[in-house]
Amino acid sequence: MHLDGARLWEAIVAEGVEMKDYLDCFDTASLCLSKGIGAPMGSVIVGPKEIIDRAIWFRKMFGGATRQTGMMAAAALVALDEHLPRLAQVHSLASQVGRHLQDIGFQLLLPVSTNMVILDLKGMGIPGDILVKYCKRHDVRAFHSGRLVFHHQTSKDGVSRLQSALLELINDHQSYRRLT
Numbered sequence: 001m002h003l004d005g006a007r008l009w010e011a012i013v014a015e016g017v018e019m020k021d022y023l024d025c026f027d028t029a030s031l032c033l034s035k036g037i038g039a040p041m042g043s044v045i046v047g048p049k050e051i052i053d054r055a056i057w058f059r060k061m062f063g064g065a066t067r068q069t070g071m072m073a074a075a076a077l078v079a080l081d082e083h084l085p086r087l088a089q090v091h092s093l094a095s096q097v098g099r100h101l102q103d104i105g106f107q108l109l110l111p112v113s114t115n116m117v118i119l120d121l122k123g124m125g126i127p128g129d130i131l132v133k134y135c136k137r138h139d140v141r142a143f144h145s146g147r148l149v150f151h152h153q154t155s156k157d158g159v160s161r162l163q164s165a166l167l168e169l170i171n172d173h174q175s176y177r178r179l180t
Helices: 010-015 021-022 049-061 071-104 128-137 157-178
Strands: 002-005 029-031 043-046 115-117 148-151
Touching: 002 021, 002 148, 010 071, 021 115, 029 049, 029 157, 043 049, 071 115, 071 157
Parallel strands: 002 029
Antiparallel strands: 029 043, 115 148
């Protein structure tokens, strides 16, 4: 069985589980090096040598070879050494922001357990494009879905701007609801 481990880095930090323990349940796994740990690009596949050798053969058959991979590998090593150890701090920041947003009146779709805060926009009657508009005014990028993603480069200023945008949005939304 294969695991799409695109966000596995986040899961192991959130659960306090060793990567090997997670992967023991699978034959192979792909690990994204850009999501979570912030390498500029790349994924790796892990598993038994025979399966990896076969995957390399298929990659070559379909022209999937990449040249000059040393720079990509070096960037991935920096991400593993410097960014991965900071993921718990990123999760803590997301959790703090999630609590703050609930305190000012937002509903969350799910509890915050990793680096994502997911607003229940539909349940609150807030269109996604309105969220994007308010955030854009404060120079914050947001998804229409209400998914707020934090990473190792999220600054205090960025969090402050996000909180200002969402405070403005929730105040306007509550005022509008009182008028209707």
